Amino acid sequence: MTRDEIYRHIVDILADTFELDRAEISAESKLFEELDLDSIDAVDLFVEIHALTGRRIEAEVARKVRTVEDVVALVESELAKAASA
Protein backbone atom coordinates (compact mmCIF):
# COMPACT_ATOMS: atom_id res chain seq x y z
CA MET A 1 0.00 0.00 0.00
CA THR A 2 1.41 3.41 -0.94
CA ARG A 3 1.42 6.25 1.56
CA ASP A 4 -1.34 7.91 -0.44
CA GLU A 5 -3.48 4.79 -0.32
CA ILE A 6 -2.91 4.53 3.42
CA TYR A 7 -3.97 8.15 3.85
CA ARG A 8 -7.19 7.59 1.89
CA HIS A 9 -7.87 4.48 3.94
CA ILE A 10 -7.41 6.36 7.21
CA VAL A 11 -9.72 9.13 6.04
CA ASP A 12 -12.33 6.48 5.21
CA ILE A 13 -11.96 4.96 8.68
CA LEU A 14 -12.25 8.33 10.39
CA ALA A 15 -15.24 9.39 8.32
CA ASP A 16 -17.11 6.10 8.65
CA THR A 17 -16.33 5.32 12.28
CA PHE A 18 -16.70 8.79 13.72
CA GLU A 19 -19.23 10.30 11.31
CA LEU A 20 -16.77 12.99 10.24
CA ASP A 21 -17.09 15.03 7.08
CA ARG A 22 -14.25 14.00 4.70
CA ALA A 23 -13.80 17.66 3.76
CA GLU A 24 -12.77 18.58 7.29
CA ILE A 25 -10.05 15.93 7.44
CA SER A 26 -6.52 16.75 6.31
CA ALA A 27 -3.10 15.24 6.99
CA GLU A 28 -2.44 17.97 9.55
CA SER A 29 -5.80 17.54 11.37
CA LYS A 30 -5.31 17.08 15.11
CA LEU A 31 -7.33 14.01 16.12
CA PHE A 32 -8.37 15.22 19.55
CA GLU A 33 -8.47 19.00 19.30
CA GLU A 34 -9.78 19.39 15.75
CA LEU A 35 -11.61 16.16 14.93
CA ASP A 36 -13.02 15.90 18.46
CA LEU A 37 -11.99 12.30 19.08
CA ASP A 38 -11.48 11.15 22.67
CA SER A 39 -10.05 8.17 24.52
CA ILE A 40 -12.94 5.82 23.65
CA ASP A 41 -12.71 6.83 20.00
CA ALA A 42 -8.98 6.21 20.09
CA VAL A 43 -9.61 2.62 21.19
CA ASP A 44 -11.89 2.10 18.21
CA LEU A 45 -9.39 3.77 15.87
CA PHE A 46 -6.67 1.37 17.00
CA VAL A 47 -9.04 -1.59 16.56
CA GLU A 48 -9.35 -0.49 12.92
CA ILE A 49 -5.58 -0.05 12.58
CA HIS A 50 -5.12 -3.52 14.02
CA ALA A 51 -7.49 -4.90 11.37
CA LEU A 52 -5.60 -3.00 8.66
CA THR A 53 -2.06 -3.97 9.69
CA GLY A 54 -2.63 -7.25 11.48
CA ARG A 55 -0.54 -5.84 14.32
CA ARG A 56 -1.62 -4.80 17.77
CA ILE A 57 -0.30 -1.32 18.52
CA GLU A 58 1.50 -0.87 21.82
CA ALA A 59 -0.04 1.65 24.21
CA GLU A 60 3.08 3.82 24.43
CA VAL A 61 3.20 4.06 20.64
CA ALA A 62 -0.53 4.81 20.42
CA ARG A 63 -0.24 7.61 22.98
CA LYS A 64 2.20 9.53 20.77
CA VAL A 65 -0.25 9.78 17.88
CA ARG A 66 -1.59 13.32 17.52
CA THR A 67 -2.49 13.98 13.89
CA VAL A 68 -3.89 12.11 10.89
CA GLU A 69 -0.36 12.19 9.45
CA ASP A 70 0.90 10.44 12.62
CA VAL A 71 -1.66 7.69 12.06
CA VAL A 72 -0.60 7.29 8.43
CA ALA A 73 3.08 7.08 9.42
CA LEU A 74 2.28 4.56 12.13
CA VAL A 75 0.30 2.37 9.75
CA GLU A 76 3.07 2.58 7.15
CA SER A 77 5.70 1.52 9.66
CA GLU A 78 3.52 -1.27 11.08
CA LEU A 79 2.81 -2.59 7.57
CA ALA A 80 6.55 -2.59 6.89
CA LYS A 81 7.17 -4.52 10.12
CA ALA A 82 4.41 -6.96 9.20
CA ALA A 83 5.99 -7.49 5.77
CA SER A 84 9.44 -8.15 7.20
CA ALA A 85 8.19 -10.37 10.04
Place this chain on the structure above:
Amino acid sequence: MQPRRVVITGVGLCSPIGSSLDEVMTSLRQGRHGIQVMPAWERIVDLRTKLGGVVTLDLAGRYPRKKTRSMGRVSLLATYATEQAIADAGLDAALVSSGAVGLAYGSTTGSSDAMEEFCGTLFTSYSLRGLSGSSYLKMMSNTCAANLGQFFQLRGRVITTCSACTSGSQAIGYAYESVKYGLQEVMVAGGAEELHFASAATFDLMFATSAGFNDRPDLSPRPFDVRRDGLVIGEGAGTVVLESYERARARGARIYGEIVGFGTNCDGAHVTAPEEAGMAEAMRLALRDAGLDPGAIDYVNAHGTATEIGDIAESSATRRVFEREVPFSSSKSFTGHTLGACGALELIFCAGMIRDGFLAPTRNLEAVDPRCAALDYIRAPRPASPSLIMSNNFAFGGVNTSLILGKIAEAGAPMIVGV
Protein backbone atom coordinates in the same frame (compact mmCIF):
# COMPACT_ATOMS: atom_id res chain seq x y z
CA MET B 1 -37.69 15.49 58.87
CA GLN B 2 -41.28 14.83 57.83
CA PRO B 3 -41.54 12.47 54.86
CA ARG B 4 -42.40 14.46 51.75
CA ARG B 5 -45.26 13.74 49.44
CA VAL B 6 -44.00 12.63 46.04
CA VAL B 7 -45.68 13.44 42.74
CA ILE B 8 -45.14 12.66 39.06
CA THR B 9 -44.58 15.83 37.05
CA GLY B 10 -43.25 14.39 33.83
CA VAL B 11 -43.74 11.23 31.80
CA GLY B 12 -42.04 9.93 28.68
CA LEU B 13 -42.24 6.63 26.92
CA CYS B 14 -41.86 4.57 23.83
CA SER B 15 -43.80 1.35 23.57
CA PRO B 16 -45.26 -1.08 21.06
CA ILE B 17 -48.58 0.82 21.29
CA GLY B 18 -47.21 4.32 20.93
CA SER B 19 -44.46 6.70 21.88
CA SER B 20 -46.41 9.47 23.58
CA LEU B 21 -48.92 9.36 26.41
CA ASP B 22 -51.74 10.48 24.12
CA GLU B 23 -50.93 7.82 21.57
CA VAL B 24 -50.82 4.97 24.09
CA MET B 25 -54.02 6.11 25.76
CA THR B 26 -55.76 6.04 22.38
CA SER B 27 -54.39 2.53 21.80
CA LEU B 28 -55.57 1.36 25.23
CA ARG B 29 -59.00 2.84 24.64
CA GLN B 30 -59.37 1.47 21.12
CA GLY B 31 -57.93 -1.98 21.78
CA ARG B 32 -54.98 -1.38 19.44
CA HIS B 33 -52.19 -3.83 20.24
CA GLY B 34 -48.50 -3.69 19.32
CA ILE B 35 -47.74 -7.35 18.66
CA GLN B 36 -46.12 -8.39 15.39
CA VAL B 37 -44.90 -11.56 13.72
CA MET B 38 -41.07 -11.67 13.86
CA PRO B 39 -39.92 -13.21 10.54
CA ALA B 40 -36.24 -12.70 11.50
CA TRP B 41 -36.65 -15.19 14.34
CA GLU B 42 -37.38 -18.04 11.91
CA ARG B 43 -33.62 -18.72 11.67
CA ILE B 44 -33.31 -19.45 15.39
CA VAL B 45 -33.36 -23.22 15.71
CA ASP B 46 -35.99 -24.56 18.12
CA LEU B 47 -37.35 -21.11 19.06
CA ARG B 48 -41.09 -21.75 19.35
CA THR B 49 -42.40 -18.20 19.77
CA LYS B 50 -42.49 -15.96 16.70
CA LEU B 51 -44.27 -12.91 18.15
CA GLY B 52 -42.86 -9.68 19.56
CA GLY B 53 -44.04 -6.30 20.78
CA VAL B 54 -42.07 -3.82 18.69
CA VAL B 55 -41.36 -0.10 19.11
CA THR B 56 -41.62 1.32 15.59
CA LEU B 57 -40.09 4.69 16.45
CA ASP B 58 -37.11 5.57 14.19
CA LEU B 59 -34.22 6.74 16.36
CA ALA B 60 -31.46 6.60 13.74
CA GLY B 61 -29.51 9.83 13.64
CA ARG B 62 -31.70 11.47 16.27
CA TYR B 63 -28.80 12.05 18.67
CA PRO B 64 -25.12 12.92 18.08
CA ARG B 65 -22.64 10.07 17.69
CA LYS B 66 -20.55 10.92 20.71
CA LYS B 67 -23.59 10.77 22.96
CA THR B 68 -24.83 7.48 21.55
CA ARG B 69 -21.68 5.51 20.72
CA SER B 70 -21.96 3.73 24.07
CA MET B 71 -25.68 3.04 23.61
CA GLY B 72 -27.28 -0.11 22.37
CA ARG B 73 -30.96 -0.08 21.51
CA VAL B 74 -32.03 -0.44 25.15
CA SER B 75 -30.19 2.76 26.11
CA LEU B 76 -31.47 4.60 23.06
CA LEU B 77 -35.05 3.75 23.97
CA ALA B 78 -34.35 4.87 27.56
CA THR B 79 -32.85 8.12 26.28
CA TYR B 80 -35.88 8.86 24.11
CA ALA B 81 -38.30 8.24 26.99
CA THR B 82 -36.20 10.28 29.40
CA GLU B 83 -35.85 13.17 26.98
CA GLN B 84 -39.65 13.27 26.71
CA ALA B 85 -40.11 13.04 30.48
CA ILE B 86 -37.66 15.82 31.32
CA ALA B 87 -39.20 18.10 28.68
CA ASP B 88 -42.70 17.19 29.86
CA ALA B 89 -41.78 18.09 33.44
CA GLY B 90 -40.30 21.37 32.26
CA LEU B 91 -36.99 20.80 34.06
CA ASP B 92 -34.39 23.20 32.75
CA ALA B 93 -30.90 22.03 31.88
CA ALA B 94 -29.27 23.98 34.70
CA LEU B 95 -31.41 22.21 37.32
CA VAL B 96 -30.90 18.81 35.69
CA SER B 97 -27.12 19.09 35.98
CA SER B 98 -27.07 20.90 39.32
CA GLY B 99 -26.83 17.76 41.43
CA ALA B 100 -30.41 18.17 42.64
CA VAL B 101 -31.66 15.57 40.17
CA GLY B 102 -30.91 11.90 40.70
CA LEU B 103 -31.51 8.86 38.54
CA ALA B 104 -32.96 5.42 39.14
CA TYR B 105 -33.09 3.20 36.09
CA GLY B 106 -32.95 -0.43 35.11
CA SER B 107 -33.28 -3.04 32.42
CA THR B 108 -33.02 -6.81 32.60
CA THR B 109 -29.62 -6.72 30.89
CA GLY B 110 -27.64 -4.46 28.62
CA SER B 111 -27.99 -4.57 24.87
CA SER B 112 -28.15 -8.09 23.47
CA ASP B 113 -26.78 -6.96 20.11
CA ALA B 114 -23.69 -5.63 21.89
CA MET B 115 -23.40 -8.88 23.83
CA GLU B 116 -23.31 -10.75 20.55
CA GLU B 117 -20.64 -8.35 19.25
CA PHE B 118 -18.47 -8.67 22.34
CA CYS B 119 -19.07 -12.18 23.65
CA GLY B 120 -19.59 -13.72 20.23
CA THR B 121 -16.01 -12.87 19.28
CA LEU B 122 -14.34 -13.21 22.65
CA PHE B 123 -16.03 -16.44 23.75
CA THR B 124 -15.70 -18.30 20.48
CA SER B 125 -12.37 -17.13 19.03
CA TYR B 126 -10.76 -16.09 22.33
CA SER B 127 -9.43 -13.00 20.59
CA LEU B 128 -9.71 -9.26 21.10
CA ARG B 129 -9.36 -8.77 17.35
CA GLY B 130 -12.14 -6.52 16.09
CA LEU B 131 -13.65 -5.82 19.54
CA SER B 132 -14.83 -2.25 19.90
CA GLY B 133 -14.13 -0.14 22.94
CA SER B 134 -17.79 0.61 23.38
CA SER B 135 -19.40 -2.84 23.11
CA TYR B 136 -19.05 -3.43 26.81
CA LEU B 137 -20.59 -0.03 27.59
CA LYS B 138 -23.63 -1.10 25.58
CA MET B 139 -23.95 -4.53 27.17
CA MET B 140 -23.16 -3.87 30.83
CA SER B 141 -26.05 -4.27 33.23
CA ASN B 142 -26.06 -0.59 34.20
CA THR B 143 -25.88 0.66 30.62
CA CYS B 144 -29.15 2.63 30.76
CA ALA B 145 -28.26 4.53 33.93
CA ALA B 146 -24.67 5.10 32.79
CA ASN B 147 -25.75 6.45 29.43
CA LEU B 148 -28.61 8.56 30.77
CA GLY B 149 -26.27 10.09 33.31
CA GLN B 150 -23.83 11.28 30.68
CA PHE B 151 -26.47 12.17 28.09
CA PHE B 152 -28.45 14.45 30.39
CA GLN B 153 -25.49 15.45 32.59
CA LEU B 154 -27.26 14.23 35.69
CA ARG B 155 -25.16 14.72 38.81
CA GLY B 156 -27.30 13.37 41.61
CA ARG B 157 -27.45 9.85 43.03
CA VAL B 158 -27.69 6.90 40.66
CA ILE B 159 -29.65 3.79 41.59
CA THR B 160 -29.30 0.98 39.08
CA THR B 161 -32.19 -1.42 39.37
CA CYS B 162 -31.53 -4.47 37.27
CA SER B 163 -34.04 -6.86 38.78
CA ALA B 164 -35.48 -8.48 35.67
CA CYS B 165 -39.18 -7.66 35.26
CA THR B 166 -39.28 -5.33 38.27
CA SER B 167 -36.38 -3.18 37.02
CA GLY B 168 -38.72 -0.33 36.06
CA SER B 169 -41.04 -0.52 39.05
CA GLN B 170 -38.18 -0.83 41.54
CA ALA B 171 -36.51 2.20 39.98
CA ILE B 172 -39.67 4.25 40.49
CA GLY B 173 -40.13 2.87 44.00
CA TYR B 174 -36.59 3.67 45.08
CA ALA B 175 -36.78 7.08 43.40
CA TYR B 176 -40.01 7.74 45.32
CA GLU B 177 -38.23 6.85 48.57
CA SER B 178 -35.29 9.10 47.63
CA VAL B 179 -37.57 12.11 47.30
CA LYS B 180 -39.88 11.12 50.15
CA TYR B 181 -37.03 10.98 52.65
CA GLY B 182 -35.32 14.11 51.34
CA LEU B 183 -32.29 12.36 49.86
CA GLN B 184 -32.81 13.99 46.49
CA GLU B 185 -34.87 16.97 45.30
CA VAL B 186 -35.91 15.45 42.00
CA MET B 187 -35.57 11.92 40.61
CA VAL B 188 -35.71 10.69 37.04
CA ALA B 189 -36.79 7.06 37.12
CA GLY B 190 -37.81 4.25 34.84
CA GLY B 191 -36.95 1.12 32.95
CA ALA B 192 -36.21 -0.04 29.44
CA GLU B 193 -35.84 -3.15 27.34
CA GLU B 194 -34.87 -3.93 23.75
CA LEU B 195 -36.57 -6.70 21.85
CA HIS B 196 -34.16 -9.49 20.99
CA PHE B 197 -34.47 -13.17 20.28
CA ALA B 198 -32.14 -13.79 23.21
CA SER B 199 -34.80 -12.74 25.72
CA ALA B 200 -37.47 -14.61 23.78
CA ALA B 201 -35.21 -17.68 23.92
CA THR B 202 -34.83 -17.40 27.69
CA PHE B 203 -38.57 -17.72 28.24
CA ASP B 204 -38.99 -20.14 25.34
CA LEU B 205 -36.61 -22.60 27.00
CA MET B 206 -38.86 -22.54 30.06
CA PHE B 207 -41.97 -23.10 27.91
CA ALA B 208 -43.25 -19.74 29.10
CA THR B 209 -43.71 -18.12 25.67
CA SER B 210 -46.78 -18.06 23.48
CA ALA B 211 -46.29 -20.31 20.47
CA GLY B 212 -49.81 -21.25 19.49
CA PHE B 213 -50.78 -17.96 17.86
CA ASN B 214 -47.70 -17.33 15.72
CA ASP B 215 -49.81 -16.46 12.70
CA ARG B 216 -52.32 -14.41 14.72
CA PRO B 217 -50.47 -11.64 16.60
CA ASP B 218 -53.84 -10.09 17.40
CA LEU B 219 -54.79 -13.09 19.56
CA SER B 220 -51.82 -13.28 21.95
CA PRO B 221 -50.82 -12.73 24.68
CA ARG B 222 -54.04 -13.60 26.52
CA PRO B 223 -53.51 -12.93 30.24
CA PHE B 224 -55.90 -14.83 32.54
CA ASP B 225 -57.71 -16.40 29.56
CA VAL B 226 -58.30 -20.12 29.60
CA ARG B 227 -56.66 -20.38 26.13
CA ARG B 228 -53.52 -18.42 27.00
CA ASP B 229 -50.29 -20.16 26.17
CA GLY B 230 -47.58 -17.89 27.49
CA LEU B 231 -46.03 -14.48 27.19
CA VAL B 232 -45.02 -12.43 24.17
CA ILE B 233 -41.78 -10.50 24.60
CA GLY B 234 -41.89 -6.78 23.95
CA GLU B 235 -39.68 -3.73 24.17
CA GLY B 236 -39.91 -0.11 25.18
CA ALA B 237 -38.94 2.41 27.81
CA GLY B 238 -40.81 4.45 30.35
CA THR B 239 -39.49 7.35 32.40
CA VAL B 240 -41.12 9.50 35.06
CA VAL B 241 -39.93 12.64 36.81
CA LEU B 242 -40.64 12.61 40.54
CA GLU B 243 -40.41 15.54 42.92
CA SER B 244 -42.00 16.68 46.14
CA TYR B 245 -45.58 17.88 46.03
CA GLU B 246 -44.53 21.20 47.56
CA ARG B 247 -41.85 21.76 44.98
CA ALA B 248 -44.19 20.90 42.12
CA ARG B 249 -46.88 23.24 43.47
CA ALA B 250 -44.39 26.03 44.02
CA ARG B 251 -43.20 25.94 40.43
CA GLY B 252 -46.68 25.44 39.03
CA ALA B 253 -45.85 22.07 37.48
CA ARG B 254 -48.56 19.86 36.05
CA ILE B 255 -49.04 16.89 38.35
CA TYR B 256 -50.03 13.51 36.90
CA GLY B 257 -50.52 11.90 40.26
CA GLU B 258 -49.01 11.21 43.62
CA ILE B 259 -47.09 8.08 44.46
CA VAL B 260 -48.67 7.30 47.79
CA GLY B 261 -47.21 3.88 48.48
CA PHE B 262 -44.49 1.45 47.50
CA GLY B 263 -43.82 -2.06 48.69
CA THR B 264 -41.12 -4.46 47.61
CA ASN B 265 -39.94 -7.78 48.95
CA CYS B 266 -38.50 -11.11 47.95
CA ASP B 267 -40.20 -14.50 47.95
CA GLY B 268 -36.99 -16.08 49.18
CA ALA B 269 -38.13 -19.30 47.59
CA HIS B 270 -37.98 -20.40 43.96
CA VAL B 271 -35.85 -18.50 41.46
CA THR B 272 -38.54 -18.43 38.75
CA ALA B 273 -41.83 -19.79 40.14
CA PRO B 274 -43.90 -16.99 41.69
CA GLU B 275 -45.17 -17.27 45.25
CA GLU B 276 -48.66 -16.09 46.03
CA ALA B 277 -47.71 -15.21 49.61
CA GLY B 278 -44.79 -13.00 48.58
CA MET B 279 -46.89 -11.17 46.00
CA ALA B 280 -49.65 -10.54 48.51
CA GLU B 281 -47.16 -9.29 51.07
CA ALA B 282 -45.71 -6.76 48.60
CA MET B 283 -49.23 -5.39 48.01
CA ARG B 284 -49.79 -5.15 51.77
CA LEU B 285 -46.47 -3.35 52.20
CA ALA B 286 -47.52 -0.76 49.63
CA LEU B 287 -50.92 -0.31 51.30
CA ARG B 288 -49.24 0.08 54.66
CA ASP B 289 -46.79 2.61 53.26
CA ALA B 290 -49.75 4.57 51.86
CA GLY B 291 -51.77 4.21 55.06
CA LEU B 292 -54.65 2.76 53.05
CA ASP B 293 -57.09 -0.09 53.42
CA PRO B 294 -57.47 -2.40 50.42
CA GLY B 295 -61.02 -1.08 50.05
CA ALA B 296 -59.67 2.31 48.98
CA ILE B 297 -58.07 0.99 45.77
CA ASP B 298 -60.21 1.55 42.67
CA TYR B 299 -58.24 -0.55 40.21
CA VAL B 300 -55.30 -2.95 40.14
CA ASN B 301 -53.01 -2.94 37.10
CA ALA B 302 -51.76 -6.51 37.03
CA HIS B 303 -48.36 -7.86 36.08
CA GLY B 304 -50.43 -10.37 34.03
CA THR B 305 -47.86 -11.94 31.72
CA ALA B 306 -50.14 -14.74 30.44
CA THR B 307 -48.15 -17.59 31.88
CA GLU B 308 -50.24 -20.26 33.55
CA ILE B 309 -48.47 -20.30 36.90
CA GLY B 310 -48.01 -16.52 37.05
CA ASP B 311 -51.61 -15.65 36.25
CA ILE B 312 -53.01 -18.07 38.79
CA ALA B 313 -50.62 -16.99 41.56
CA GLU B 314 -51.14 -13.27 40.91
CA SER B 315 -54.92 -13.38 40.72
CA SER B 316 -55.01 -15.46 43.90
CA ALA B 317 -52.64 -13.09 45.70
CA THR B 318 -54.72 -10.10 44.61
CA ARG B 319 -57.92 -11.77 45.80
CA ARG B 320 -56.24 -12.65 49.10
CA VAL B 321 -55.34 -9.00 49.75
CA PHE B 322 -58.52 -7.36 48.49
CA GLU B 323 -61.08 -10.00 49.54
CA ARG B 324 -63.40 -8.67 46.86
CA GLU B 325 -63.73 -8.49 43.10
CA VAL B 326 -61.45 -5.50 42.61
CA PRO B 327 -61.27 -4.13 39.02
CA PHE B 328 -58.22 -5.78 37.46
CA SER B 329 -56.52 -5.90 34.06
CA SER B 330 -53.16 -6.49 32.37
CA SER B 331 -51.67 -3.95 29.95
CA LYS B 332 -49.29 -6.64 28.67
CA SER B 333 -52.18 -7.87 26.54
CA PHE B 334 -51.49 -4.74 24.44
CA THR B 335 -47.70 -4.39 24.61
CA GLY B 336 -46.42 -7.86 25.29
CA HIS B 337 -44.08 -8.32 28.23
CA THR B 338 -41.61 -5.46 28.04
CA LEU B 339 -39.55 -6.95 30.91
CA GLY B 340 -37.33 -4.21 32.36
CA ALA B 341 -39.64 -1.51 30.99
CA CYS B 342 -43.01 -2.89 32.03
CA GLY B 343 -43.15 -1.50 35.58
CA ALA B 344 -42.48 2.03 34.36
CA LEU B 345 -44.70 1.80 31.28
CA GLU B 346 -47.62 0.38 33.24
CA LEU B 347 -47.40 3.05 35.94
CA ILE B 348 -47.49 5.69 33.20
CA PHE B 349 -50.50 3.94 31.64
CA CYS B 350 -52.16 4.15 35.07
CA ALA B 351 -51.40 7.88 35.26
CA GLY B 352 -53.04 8.20 31.85
CA MET B 353 -56.12 6.31 33.03
CA ILE B 354 -56.44 8.75 35.96
CA ARG B 355 -56.01 11.68 33.58
CA ASP B 356 -58.42 10.40 30.94
CA GLY B 357 -61.01 8.81 33.20
CA PHE B 358 -61.17 5.20 32.08
CA LEU B 359 -59.82 1.77 32.91
CA ALA B 360 -58.05 -0.15 30.16
CA PRO B 361 -59.09 -3.76 29.66
CA THR B 362 -57.21 -7.02 29.23
CA ARG B 363 -57.27 -7.81 25.53
CA ASN B 364 -58.02 -11.34 24.37
CA LEU B 365 -59.67 -12.23 27.67
CA GLU B 366 -62.64 -14.23 26.44
CA ALA B 367 -63.06 -16.81 29.19
CA VAL B 368 -61.26 -16.42 32.51
CA ASP B 369 -59.31 -19.52 33.48
CA PRO B 370 -61.42 -21.07 36.27
CA ARG B 371 -58.22 -21.60 38.25
CA CYS B 372 -57.71 -17.82 38.42
CA ALA B 373 -59.28 -16.16 41.45
CA ALA B 374 -62.57 -14.25 41.32
CA LEU B 375 -61.80 -10.62 40.45
CA ASP B 376 -63.50 -7.95 38.34
CA TYR B 377 -61.67 -8.78 35.11
CA ILE B 378 -62.02 -5.73 32.86
CA ARG B 379 -62.62 -6.86 29.26
CA ALA B 380 -63.63 -3.61 27.58
CA PRO B 381 -62.55 -0.01 28.17
CA ARG B 382 -64.56 1.20 31.13
CA PRO B 383 -65.39 4.83 31.91
CA ALA B 384 -64.26 5.49 35.48
CA SER B 385 -62.76 8.13 37.72
CA PRO B 386 -60.08 6.19 39.53
CA SER B 387 -58.56 8.01 42.50
CA LEU B 388 -56.22 5.25 43.67
CA ILE B 389 -54.56 2.67 41.45
CA MET B 390 -52.22 -0.14 42.43
CA SER B 391 -49.67 -1.31 39.87
CA ASN B 392 -47.96 -4.64 40.53
CA ASN B 393 -44.93 -6.35 39.03
CA PHE B 394 -43.10 -9.56 39.78
CA ALA B 395 -39.72 -10.81 38.66
CA PHE B 396 -37.36 -13.74 38.44
CA GLY B 397 -35.53 -13.97 41.71
CA GLY B 398 -38.84 -13.72 43.53
CA VAL B 399 -38.77 -9.92 43.58
CA ASN B 400 -42.20 -8.36 44.01
CA THR B 401 -43.16 -4.69 43.73
CA SER B 402 -46.37 -2.80 44.31
CA LEU B 403 -46.80 0.91 43.60
CA ILE B 404 -49.90 2.93 44.53
CA LEU B 405 -50.70 6.00 42.47
CA GLY B 406 -53.21 8.60 43.66
CA LYS B 407 -55.08 11.32 41.85
CA ILE B 408 -54.39 14.93 42.77
CA ALA B 409 -57.55 17.04 42.78
CA GLU B 410 -57.77 19.72 40.07
CA ALA B 411 -57.78 22.61 42.51
CA GLY B 412 -54.55 21.41 44.02
CA ALA B 413 -56.14 20.00 47.14
CA PRO B 414 -54.64 16.58 47.74
CA MET B 415 -56.92 13.56 47.57
CA ILE B 416 -54.67 11.79 50.01
CA VAL B 417 -53.85 13.32 53.34
CA GLY B 418 -50.80 11.11 53.68
CA VAL B 419 -49.48 9.33 56.71
